[in-house]
Amino acid sequence: MAYMCGSYSSGDCIPSSEPVQYPLLDIKPQLAATSYELDCERDPSPPGPKLLAELDIPGNWSGKGQHVEFARDEAIPLEQGTLLGRGSFADVYEVKCRGLSMARKQIYCTRRMKIADVKRELDILKKLSHKHVVTLLGSYTQNNQNNILGLLLHPVAVCDLGVLLDELDENQNLAWADCSEDFKKLMERLGFRDDRHKMRERLARVYGCLANAIQYLHNSDIRHKDIKPQNILLDRNDGLHVTDFGLSRDITDASSSATDGNVRGTYKYCAPEVAMLEPRGRAADIYSLGCVFLEINTVHRRLSLGAFENFRTRYNDRSYQNNPQKIQEWMSKLRQIRIDNVDSGIFDIVDIIERMVSPIAKDRPAIGDICSSLYLLGDLIYFGKCCPSRRYQDVVDRSTKLEHECEILRAQYDTEMSIIRKDWTERMDEIRWSHECEKAILVEEHRSEMDSMTKRL
Structure with a gap:
């Protein structure tokens, strides 16, 4: 399915009427470096802190403060726009506040979803400030027939990574003339127009930007606990934002980074220890991130995500942790497909992914090691202009x-x-x-x- 806007909820987004199509071209190392320089000339989209300044927060998204408690019949000063996504307990709409676009995630609290539980996401978001993590602009509660917690988030993204991967998977071999109008419009919204080569480069840069976001979370003592393509929002100019912190845990005051848990997140991407409801730590995030990387690499090497899912499915269980032997066999297939792109020849990116999806938690690398390996392997190619590699930064520092x-x-x-x-x-x-x-x-x-x-x- 194709989604014309990103989702901030854990449920499905609203599909458009027609599928969009994403033909692919191979990456050339020398072209990637050139496009990096050209992309640097673009003006980035307004960052969260800039919007906060324009709203004069704290105090003025509503005129009553950053967090507001509205009465049952009191009007909330937001202009509601397009429905972006809908889950079991939340709706996400694009809204405008004082002329500024933002996403409103409105969570409906019930006996199963208590307001004390969903406020955990609010507390997590208040702590975070990073270029690849959604920004909390404000929040509110309202006593109605159901208690409501609303989160105002930046940005309103073009699509999520799951949408991009699915559409690339279905349409990567189509000629441009055969691509749908929806696809062409989405390409333009992402800033590529008819340049599918740049779009393919963009997909490669997701690795590094996403890894940097998870490194920031782990360095901030936050475990996401639900890393999946649908929770990774994409925007123009290498915009990438991790979202949906409803299951996240702040381990700042915990005596150990490993915790007992009875929440699995999304079963398809969860680590073996999470599926077994055993104690888990940061390594569980690494496993889920490795699954996302594996899907990116599958599409990048022109293999089918559908074929991959059928290949690993056992007893109608499509999760990654259910069949580690098939995952190993699939990675062997990926290694046999040489792509004309960015690998330096030192090792293959699949070697990094293989360690990330190890069934044994202690064998998985820390996120800092993953970032370092990506820097070493792909230099500028695996990182956007927002996340220059260390070698690139060394050159800049030396030049200065x-x-x-x-x-x-x-x-x-x-x-x-x-x-x-x-x-x-x-x-x-x-x-x-x-x-x-x-x-x-x-x-x-x-x-x-x-x-x-x-x-x-």
Whole structure:
């Protein structure tokens, strides 16, 4: 199915009437570096902090503060727009507040979904501030027939990663002339127009930007606990935002990063220890992230996601953790397909993914190691302009240092040349004065000699 807007809920989004289509082209390393430079010229979409400043938060999205408690019949000052997504306990609409577009996730609290539980997502979002995590602009509660908690979020994305992967999977071999109008419009909304080559480059950059987002969460002592393509929103200019923190856990004050749990998140992408309701930690997020990476790589190498799902399904169980042997066999297939793209030859990105989806939690790499491996393997190609690689940053830092050293040398040169010019001028003045003195003496001697000769005559 094709979705024309991103979803902030854990449920399905509203499908458009026609499927969109995503033919693919191969990535060229030299072109990727060039497009990185061109993309840097684009103006990014307004970041969350900028919107907060425009809303003068705290205090003024509603005129009553950042978090507001509305009475049962009190009007909420939001202009409701397009329905973006709908889940079991929440609706997501695009809304406008004082002329600014944002997403409103409105959660309906019941006996199964208590307001004390959903406020956990609000508390998590208040802590977070990162370019690849949705920004909380405001919140409210309202006492109606059902208690309501509303979250106002930035951005209103173009689509989620699940939509992009599904449509690429279905349409990657179509010629441009055969692509649907919906697809062409979506390409334009994502900033590609008819350049599918750039779109393929964009897919490769999801690896690094997503890894950076998860690294930020883990460094902030937050486990997401429901990483899946539908919770990864995509926007123009390499915009990527992790969303849906309804199951997330803040482990800042926990005695251990591993916790007992009775919540699985999305079963298809959950780690084996989560499926078994065993203690889990950050490694469970790594497993889910590895599953997402595996789907990206499957599409990138032109294999079918549907074929992959059928290949690993056992006893009608489509989850990744259900059949690790088939996952290994599929990764072997991926390694055999060489793509003309970014791999440096040091190792294959599937080698990283294989460690991430290990059935044994302690064998999975930390997110920092994953980021470092992606930097080493793909340099600029696996990271957007928003997340330059360390090697690229080293070049920038070295260039800045050299420019500073050149300025110092230029100043030294100007100073020394000024001294030399001054010395040269003084020396020339001395020579000129000496020459004039000698000339005057010679003239005087010549005159005296001429006077003596005149007297003798």
